[in-house]
Amino acid sequence: MKRKNRFFVTIMLIALLTVILLPTVAMAAENQLNATTSQSEAGLQDLARVPAGEELPRYIDDIGLLTSEQAESLTAKLDEISERNQFDTVVAVVPALDYREARLYAADFFEQNGFGYGNDIDGAILLLAMEDRDFGFASFGYGLDVFTPYGQDYLDSLFLPYLKEDQYYEAFMSYADAVDDFIAKANSGTPYDKGNIPKNPEEVRKYRFIGGAIALALALIIAFSVTGVWRGQLISVRKENLANVYFREGSMALTDQRDIFLHRHVQKVKRETSSSGGGGSFSSSSGRSATGHSGKF
Secondary structure (H helix, E strand, O other): OHHHHHHHHHHHHHHHHHHHHHHHHHHHHHHHHHHHHHHHHHHHHOOOOOOOOOOOOOEEEOOOOOOHHHHHHHHHHHHHHHHHHOOEEEEEEEOOOOOOOHHHHHHHHHHHOOOOEOOOOEEEEEEEEOOOOEEEEEEEOOHHHHOOHHHHHHHHHHHHHHHHOOOHHHHHHHHHHHHHHHHHHHHOOOOOOOOOOOOOHHHHHHHHHHHHHHHHHHHHHHHHHHHHHHHHHHOOOOOOOOOHHHOOOOOOOOOOOOOOOOOOOOOOOOOOOOOEOOOEEEEOOOOOEEEEEEEEO
16 A cells, blocks of 8 residues: 555656656757757858848958959959859958858848849859868859859869969959950850860960970971981991990800899979869759859968
8 A cells, every 4th residue: 555655746846847847848949949040040141241231342361362453453443344244253361261262252242232123133152261272162043054163163273373373453343354255155055064164374384385395396306307317428437336346255154144133223203182163053052043162272
């Protein structure tokens, strides 16, 4: 009987504790859900710099990489290219990225700060995050036609060498000119893509060097061939290729012969790796289609 009473009391205590603690647990879960939702919403809004209806300049620099004169000149170029092509061309410099990949950070920055022409927000942005020397490129709307994956590799070759040398003004100006050129090519119906990518200056120098080396080699071969024929006509005594005729038979006898390994020479060459990833389609945090890529400089 006592055992039954103890069991009954235990059941009652468990039920009472459940009634007391259940609302507390439910409230904590709701608070956690609300906090997570708030953080998610904040993550979509934390890149907005101005209220709706206001505009940021097309060059944003939180670090101060350029002088005031350079920033003014770059902004004027970005404005002229953007307005003439109806395609927002933006450059942004921030201290560091958050949890986002560089291209996604760039896309969200562009979208949340009201850049872009028309309903498709036509435009492109190059964003630098200086802490880890990241760069992100993103483009919306008409940019998906303008910047093909192969075209984005070519785009990198135009401004990335300057970034690696910390020549930021030259890099940004080259980027702006490149966007203008890319739009013109797309407008003509032949955007930069596999098969029509121009050689960059480094490749041109490389091919010129190879061509010069081949031409020099051919010239030397021809010269040696001609002089060899002339020399053969002037010499009456012919050189023997074998030494048999120069020694008397039986005058020399080899009693031992062997091969001796003296040394070896090993040359190692470092394999270079690419500093950026190829471009491709992705979605911004709002779900809008974009194209772009991330990399290091």
